[in-house]
Amino acid sequence: MAGEDFVEEPGRRLSVSGVLVVGVGLLALTALTYLLHTLPHGAWSLPVALFIAGVKGVLIALFYMHLREQRGSNALVLLTSVVFVAVLLAVCVLETLTRFAPTIPPGPFPVEPLPGLESVPRAARPPEPAGPKQP
Amino acid sequence: MPPEAATEHWGSEGARQQAAHLGMWIFIATEVLLFASLFTSYGVYRSVYPEAFRAAQLTMDVGLGTLNTFLLVTSSILVALAVHAVREDRPGLGGVLLGAAALLGIVFLAVKGVEYAHHVKEGSLPGDFYRLREVPQVGASLFFTLYFLLTGFHALHVTVGVGLLTVLAVRSASGTFSAAYTTPVELGGMYWHLVDVIWLFVYPILYLS
Amino acid sequence: MSPSAAEPERLPPDNYLADGHTLWSWLTTKDHKRIGVMFLGLTLFFFFMGGVFALALRIELLTPGRTIMGHLAYNRMFTLHGVTMVWLFMIPAIPSAFGNFLVPLMIGARDVAFPRLNLASVYLYVLGASIALWGMFEGGADTGWTFYTPYSTTTGTAVLPVLLGVFIIGFSTIVTGLNFIATVHTLRAPGLGWMKLPLFVWAVYGTAIIQVLATPVLGMVLLLVALERVVGAGIFDPARGGDPLLFQHLFWFYSHPAVYIMVLPSMGVISEAVSAFSRKNALSYRMIVYSTLGISFVGFFTWGHHMFASGQSTFGAGAFGAMSMLVAIFTAIKIFSWLGTLYRGSIAVEAPLIYTLGFMFFLFFGGMIGVAYATTSLNLHWHDTYSVVAHFHFIMVGATVMAFLAALHYWFPKMFGRTFPGKLANGAALLVIFGFIATFVPQFLLGNLGMPRRYADYPPHFQTLHVASTTGASLLAFGLLCIAGYLAWSLRYGAIAGDDPWGSEGFEWKSQSPPPTHNFPVTPEYPTGPHEYAPREAEVPHAA
Numbered sequence: 001m002a003g004e005d006f007v008e009e010p011g012r013r014l015s016v017s018g019v020l021v022v023g024v025g026l027l028a029l030t031a032l033t034y035l036l037h038t039l040p041h042g043a044w045s046l047p048v049a050l051f052i053a054g055v056k057g058v059l060i061a062l063f064y065m066h067l068r069e070q071r072g073s074n075a076l077v078l079l080t081s082v083v084f085v086a087v088l089l090a091v092c093v094l095e096t097l098t099r100f101a102p103t104i105p106p107g108p109f110p111v112e113p114l115p116g117l118e119s120v121p122r123a124a125r126p127p128e129p130a131g132p133k134q135p
Numbered sequence: 136m137p138p139e140a141a142t143e144h145w146g147s148e149g150a151r152q153q154a155a156h157l158g159m160w161i162f163i164a165t166e167v168l169l170f171a172s173l174f175t176s177y178g179v180y181r182s183v184y185p186e187a188f189r190a191a192q193l194t195m196d197v198g199l200g201t202l203n204t205f206l207l208v209t210s211s212i213l214v215a216l217a218v219h220a221v222r223e224d225r226p227g228l229g230g231v232l233l234g235a236a237a238l239l240g241i242v243f244l245a246v247k248g249v250e251y252a253h254h255v256k257e258g259s260l261p262g263d264f265y266r267l268r269e270v271p272q273v274g275a276s277l278f279f280t281l282y283f284l285l286t287g288f289h290a291l292h293v294t295v296g297v298g299l300l301t302v303l304a305v306r307s308a309s310g311t312f313s314a315a316y317t318t319p320v321e322l323g324g325m326y327w328h329l330v331d332v333i334w335l336f337v338y339p340i341l342y343l344s
Numbered sequence: 345m346s347p348s349a350a351e352p353e354r355l356p357p358d359n360y361l362a363d364g365h366t367l368w369s370w371l372t373t374k375d376h377k378r379i380g381v382m383f384l385g386l387t388l389f390f391f392f393m394g395g396v397f398a399l400a401l402r403i404e405l406l407t408p409g410r411t412i413m414g415h416l417a418y419n420r421m422f423t424l425h426g427v428t429m430v431w432l433f434m435i436p437a438i439p440s441a442f443g444n445f446l447v448p449l450m451i452g453a454r455d456v457a458f459p460r461l462n463l464a465s466v467y468l469y470v471l472g473a474s475i476a477l478w479g480m481f482e483g484g485a486d487t488g489w490t491f492y493t494p495y496s497t498t499t500g501t502a503v504l505p506v507l508l509g510v511f512i513i514g515f516s517t518i519v520t521g522l523n524f525i526a527t528v529h530t531l532r533a534p535g536l537g538w539m540k541l542p543l544f545v546w547a548v549y550g551t552a553i554i555q556v557l558a559t560p561v562l563g564m565v566l567l568l569v570a571l572e573r574v575v576g577a578g579i580f581d582p583a584r585g586g587d588p589l590l591f592q593h594l595f596w597f598y599s600h601p602a603v604y605i606m607v608l609p610s611m612g613v614i615s616e617a618v619s620a621f622s623r624k625n626a627l628s629y630r631m632i633v634y635s636t637l638g639i640s641f642v643g644f645f646t647w648g649h650h651m652f653a654s655g656q657s658t659f660g661a662g663a664f665g666a667m668s669m670l671v672a673i674f675t676a677i678k679i680f681s682w683l684g685t686l687y688r689g690s691i692a693v694e695a696p697l698i699y700t701l702g703f704m705f706f707l708f709f710g711g712m713i714g715v716a717y718a719t720t721s722l723n724l725h726w727h728d729t730y731s732v733v734a735h736f737h738f739i740m741v742g743a744t745v746m747a748f749l750a751a752l753h754y755w756f757p758k759m760f761g762r763t764f765p766g767k768l769a770n771g772a773a774l775l776v777i778f779g780f781i782a783t784f785v786p787q788f789l790l791g792n793l794g795m796p797r798r799y800a801d802y803p804p805h806f807q808t809l810h811v812a813s814t815t816g817a818s819l820l821a822f823g824l825l826c827i828a829g830y831l832a833w834s835l836r837y838g839a840i841a842g843d844d845p846w847g848s849e850g851f852e853w854k855s856q857s858p859p860p861t862h863n864f865p866v867t868p869e870y871p872t873g874p875h876e877y878a879p880r881e882a883e884v885p886h887a888a
Contacts, residue, residue: 003453003532005149006156019219023212030208034201037343045344053335056208060332064215065325071153073529074160081164084557085171087644092593093178095648095660103655104183105587106273144454146531154457154530161522161556169560172568172594176579179590262578273585280577284568 004071012069022063029056152318159322163329166292170333173285177340180277187274192341194259194270195282199250200342203243204334210239211331214300214324221312221320229320230308236327237300240293247290254279285337292330299323355761355840359858374459375861380445381759382466384752387441390432390473392828397425399821402783402814408804418800419486420501426489427480431510432473434744435602438609439555440465440520442751443548445759447524449852449859450542452533452868457526461519468516476509488798490599493580493591497572504573507566514559514566517605521555524548535870539633542851542874543619543626546633547612550640554601554608558644562598565591589654596647604643606740607707608636610747611678614700617750618682619875620848621697622689626875627681635674642670652720653727661720668718675711679704694846695769699750702777703743710738713788728798731791734784742780749776749827756831757845761858762838768830775823782816849875 033052036045062068067075102108145151181188217232258266261280265272303323306312312320360377370378400421404411413421444462448455456462479485483502487495496503528549571577578584580591619626626632648656648664682704691697713735717723726732757763786809795806802810844853851874855863
């Protein structure tokens, strides 16, 4: 095969009512996110909220950004970027969670200014307490 | 680029359109990765300071955040309708819808400005400028650093998007686009949807849970 | 399009170089070939600058104590060397210069997908390079090319303009990558399927994926450091609860794949050169393609091996160490395939082939040491010593510069329509390879003995090895100057090459050399894959 042509399947185009149905779905999911927030919520609230956001993102990408009508390579681009976001996020968080405790910020002892940099603005220095002391 | 430029450089009109769309998707991928570093910072610091992040989150104005979410989702729907209208060869209607979407974007920015003013008054600001009394600085100041970075970069994208939508609205209303020439409207619309999707992820992590 | 028997007297009149001689015609060109040549000129200029800085470093290390510069000047000099070589030379060198020139020619297109964006990437590069260099000379950052926090957020030197410059160059990289992906997807000539693409195109494609996916992360992390310096955002500052290791994660998420931005296109060059100078199609074309894609994928999972000694978790170190070793498998597949291609080939010993062999040696040697470094326990001994410096110079200078020189010699007739003095080129190639070995082998030994990197001073008993290294560097510099001399001479006075002086069956040689402005008068046809050579008469043909 030669260079890719634009594939746009007219049969897959949404009608006005289709656009509106997806829109109502998006608004309903937004309302659902907010309502779940007003209920008492625990550890699952963040994953659930992110999952709903993901569903909304998929709806928008498929229908409003016309991914459904286009070639697979366009979807592959988006999918790859999402995979690498997941890799970056997951590896960094996992690494932080498994780290030897004293190397996790703010560390076991207060930060001291570098020798010779005591008067340099922005040099590392202990924070001035703004709120009540941390328990 | 009007369609007649498509003759020699591109093998076919289809290849030109595919290149335009693929290029836009790659651009969107770079934008996603750009925000990914901020989301990663958020994830890492949230796992290090769960209590401070929770305490800082409770000081956020959920009402204004939710209002902004509805504003962006609505404007996204308007843009989708506008693209549909242009595809159906009704560029005038498309221009009106795009203009309305841009207007919602401006309202979004205004609401964001009100929120920022609250934060300045309260002192819930990044790094050195943190003055919030109720929540200890270590951890919470990072929350607000990330809050301002995420919403700030997002607001920058909204501003660009509003400019883009305005230009497209004017050009569409003056009849530049038609059913045979929809690419700029489609690509501009994709950018606006991207801005919307990023906000859909920013909203729960900063305001809700 | 076979070369005529009679030696042609002059270049074909309709070539892209003759299409407008004014400076303005170059500055406003949208021709991918002129943009490639501009990138080639710019990257060669920065290669020269970076080389001068490197020599200054080597001269300072000739004797213990102060030789020509003090400690701060030394720190600024190695930062200057690193920033220039990494961001101004190596990252754009092969993809932006040779990729721009060759990819459309290889796939039978008139130009890249977005010619105006392509021109913009030149200007972004020039703008970024100017800002970075202005900052380097004005205040001189002393952080090294890695900008590690918290040092980069607290040092008093001019880090900001350098960050900004690198940030802008990042955009140039993204634009180039975006352009290549769209070009390869949409502008292939009729009949040219994915599995018939030249291996150089595959390598540039794999590189473009990394450029597009990794560079935005670098852009954001540089902006965060800049914000930290300007407003004290505190995001990496331990005093405000920030985590410097997070900076390293985000930085190496880009910068480790960036090593593959440098090495993958080099591998593409080598794949082309090996086939052209052994008159054989690549052994296992598909394996090279898959290993290219494999490297660009696995390259994203190995960044933590730069942080073994930074306090990252044991889990992280183990996972990253294991993943790093995987890269060696893909690299080994390629080396094996190249050697298999050379085996029983009809070898033509020309300068590009000599550089190719040099590349394979350096990649193999440096790569094997890389596997040893991926072992956490050994790594702790070598961490931040001169032997790490020698290791990454083997890969980045040894491999990438060898491939760059191979590309320069192989495609010089394609780009400028003239040949260079062959014997001189072979001699210079040997000199460069020898000088390179003499420069960096002593550094392995020094590092193993405990010489740390980034120090202007050392105890006297290290001096012998340092002198050996500096001598090697001088030889290397002399060899490179020879190359610059005869190539500059050949630009004007070299013999006219004809369309295909090497007798190569690579797709880029299907067009006239130098090509006309729109590459092909008629869209070429591709009945076979690249480098399909007719079997020699004396040889019993294998199964085709």
